[in-house]
Amino acid sequence: IHPPVPVCDKCLSREQEVIAVSGRATLAAVTVNHQMWIPGIEPPYVVGIVEIEEQASVRLTTNIVECAEADLKIGMALEVEFEEWEDVFLPMFRPVRAAKKAQAGDR
Secondary structure (H helix, E strand, O other), X not given: OOOOOOOOOOOOOOOOOOOOXXXXXXXXXXXXXXXXXXXXXXXXXXXXXXXXXXXXXXXXXXEEOOOOXXXXXXXXEEEEEEEEEOOEEEEEEEEOOHHHHHHHHHO
């Protein structure tokens, strides 16, 4: 469940645990912002909703980085990249790199 809450909204269980995930996701929705909203983030920048590979119902709103607007596709494979902003690390997502795709296909 993201963001974490004390009760599951699907089954109403209070028995929850934190588990590590792979950092892989799929792009579910995307928009390109051309307006200056946040100091230090120069437009245009991409805001996306990603579905975590381990559980598609867990979605994050985040920035998509290292991807040209023309290459953005709903359903594209992404991987997490943490970006340091002051004293926190924010999860951003970028397209899975070609070398990793090739390795995964070799298995």
